[in-house]
Amino acid sequence: xxRDLRDFLAKLEQEGQLVRIKDEIxxxxxxxxxxxxxxxxPNGPAVLIENIKxxxxxxxxxxxxxxxxxxxxxxxLDKNTPVKEQFFNFLDKWDKYPGETKFIDKDKAPCHExxxxxxxxxxxxxxxxxxxxxxxxxxxxxxxxxxxDPDDADNFDTQNVGTYRMQVMGKDxxxxxxxxxxxxxxxxxxxxxxxxxxxxxxxxxxxPVLTFMASTPINYNLSEYKYAAxxxxxxxxxxxxxxxxxxxxxxxxxxxxxEIIPRVRxxxxxxxxxxxxYSGTRLQSQFRVKCITxxxxxxxxxxxxxxxxxxxDYLMGLNTCVPxxxxxxxxxxxxxxxxxxxxxxxxxxxxxxxxxGGYAKSVAFRLASxxxxxxxxxxxxxxxxxxxxxxLEQVMWSLSARVRPAKDVIVIxxxxxxxxxxxxxxxxxxxxxxxxATEPTAPDVVLRDTRLIDNPDSKGYEKIIADLQKAVAx
Amino acid sequence: xKCVRCLNDTAAKFAEAPDKSGAWEMYxxxxxxxxxxxxxxxxxxxxxxxDPNFQLSNEEIANLQILVPVPPLRK
Numbered sequence: 001x002x003r004d005l006r007d008f009l010a011k012l013e014q015e016g017q018l019v020r021i022k023d024e025i026x027x028x029x030x031x032x033x034x035x036x037x038x039x040x041x042p043n044g045p046a047v048l049i050e051n052i053k054x055x056x057x058x059x060x061x062x063x064x065x066x067x068x069x070x071x072x073x074x075x076x077l078d079k080n081t082p083v084k085e086q087f088f089n090f091l092d093k094w095d096k097y098p099g100e101t102k103f104i105d106k107d108k109a110p111c112h113e114x115x116x117x118x119x120x121x122x123x124x125x126x127x128x129x130x131x132x133x134x135x136x137x138x139x140x141x142x143x144x145x146x147x148x149d150p151d152d153a154d155n156f157d158t159q160n161v162g163t164y165r166m167q168v169m170g171k172d173x174x175x176x177x178x179x180x181x182x183x184x185x186x187x188x189x190x191x192x193x194x195x196x197x198x199x200x201x202x203x204x205x206x207x208p209v210l211t212f213m214a215s216t217p218i219n220y221n222l223s224e225y226k227y228a229a230x231x232x233x234x235x236x237x238x239x240x241x242x243x244x245x246x247x248x249x250x251x252x253x254x255x256x257x258x259e260i261i262p263r264v265r266x267x268x269x270x271x272x273x274x275x276x277x278y279s280g281t282r283l284q285s286q287f288r289v290k291c292i293t294x295x296x297x298x299x300x301x302x303x304x305x306x307x308x309x310x311x312x313d314y315l316m317g318l319n320t321c322v323p324x325x326x327x328x329x330x331x332x333x334x335x336x337x338x339x340x341x342x343x344x345x346x347x348x349x350x351x352x353x354x355x356x357g358g359y360a361k362s363v364a365f366r367l368a369s370x371x372x373x374x375x376x377x378x379x380x381x382x383x384x385x386x387x388x389x390x391x392l393e394q395v396m397w398s399l400s401a402r403v404r405p406a407k408d409v410i411v412i413x414x415x416x417x418x419x420x421x422x423x424x425x426x427x428x429x430x431x432x433x434x435x436x437a438t439e440p441t442a443p444d445v446v447l448r449d450t451r452l453i454d455n456p457d458s459k460g461y462e463k464i465i466a467d468l469q470k471a472v473a474x
Numbered sequence: 475x476k477c478v479r480c481l482n483d484t485a486a487k488f489a490e491a492p493d494k495s496g497a498w499e500m501y502x503x504x505x506x507x508x509x510x511x512x513x514x515x516x517x518x519x520x521x522x523x524x525d526p527n528f529q530l531s532n533e534e535i536a537n538l539q540i541l542v543p544v545p546p547l548r549k
Binding site for chain 2: 054121130167169267283284285
């Protein structure tokens with residue numbers, strides 16, 4: 001669908017989902033205020049900031065994925081597509097893996113239009129800004145970071161493209177948070193075991209589906225590039241880095257090429273993180289940038305992350321739901337849909353049939369034993385197959401009309417927890433809170449005889465009224 | 475130059491507005507890696523006005539947790 005970020009921004013503008021701010025601003029605090037405002041608006045638009053003091057000609061793109069309208073457009077859908085339909089659309093595209101990749105000659109790749117190897121100074125070359133007030137510096141929050149396993153360097157599929165927070169620590173020095181369960185940590189460990197620097201490429205402003213896949217938890221030996229191509233429906237155009245053998249998106253706005261310094265850890269953080277609170281300061285890895293390449297008139301895309309909901313919640317929403325659905329559906333075909341969009345799945349809602357009495361509670365145990373669910377899925381709500389888990393009004397109705405508190409609410413103490421969850425105490429420990437809001441099935445005691453109101457067949461009139469509403473708005 | 479977060483004399487200028495307009499300058503601390511721009515809000519860049527919860531003492535710096543330990547060298 002979209003070859004690069006520019007194609008997508010053009011589409012967003014055409015659909016009324018991109019605005020431009022042309023007034024001159026200082027980076028702080030204006031950019032974070034713009035990030036907060038754009039995501040708080042209904043159907044929040046992307047924002048292109050075009051006049052930053054001290055950085056003539058440089059642009060910042062914010063909130064590119066920051067509304068369901070923008071996510072729908074990224075997937076080639078109408079911007080008003082309901083979230084449940086977006087979920088099933090993504091599921092269909094997910095099964096098209098692997099998509100094609102296509103290599104573009106290094107000299108012809110748009111990302112290499114400008115190549116800088118001398119006198120690198122990141123914050124002078126890119127219009128960076130402090131995302132949250134108490135962050136320890138200027139962070140990259142939306143980069144697609146590429147590394148290879150030095151023990152398996154010829155394997156295209158284990159080349160990793162992931163999103164990690166990175167803090168500028170000097171003219172050409174950057175700190176990176178690589179947690180133990182991140183794929184990149186495996187690459188860093190293998191390089192450090194032989195005391196060798198690890199090549200790294202930080203790609204900024206790539207096509208929106210690649211950004212989306214870089215923040216999706218996929219298996220280690222599957223390629224984010226091939227997933228992005230499958231979902232985009234067009235080949236992923238790649239090129240080689242200027243200074244190393246890594247493959248990077250040929251149409252990226254910027255690529256920072258460098259090397260992770262082996263066996264070094266430096267103070268990094270705090271940083272305002274996805275649960276809506278600051279992380280601590282810890283010792284993390286660091287890399288040195290050796291070369292910056294960019295397109296002419298480059299656009300610096302970054303992400304404002306504040307107290308939820310902000311752009312990160314849209315960006316990590318459906319791609320948290322789909323892998324969980326896939327894993328559970330394999331053994332529990334009664335599952336209809338999974339909504340695990342709340343803080344990366346700390347709260348999750350599963351719509352499922354009750355094969356027999358108590359079955360829904362087993363669905364909760366299954367969710368709590370998926371690789372992601374073990375530590376993330378803390379609050380688990382089960383609803384029936386007639387309830388759309390993405391429609392919170394319907395979920396609340398289900399809680400109101402179907403939950404028998406004494407039988408349907410369970411707390412399992414002292415389970416694994418997610419360390420960044422502020423309620424995880426000690427960090428890494430947690431509990432599971434299960435609410436079964438499905439309709440009881442035999443041999444469980446069924447609810448007293450209740451006749452539900454049937455919905456009339458309203459789809460035809462829904463379209464007629466929506467079209468009339470659009471016409472009135474014009 | 476004094477770092478506004480750890481208060482050690484380990485900070486220095488490392489960047490300025492690239493259009494040479496003097497619109498802003500940036501500084502970084504080589505001990506705690508905190509960086510700031512001279513045009514930010516006073517309660518971010520003036521030590522006395524900063525939230526003490528986000529200051530960092532030398533003792534804290536000496537005892538920072540390592541999230542991913544350096545592995546042993548292969549033999």
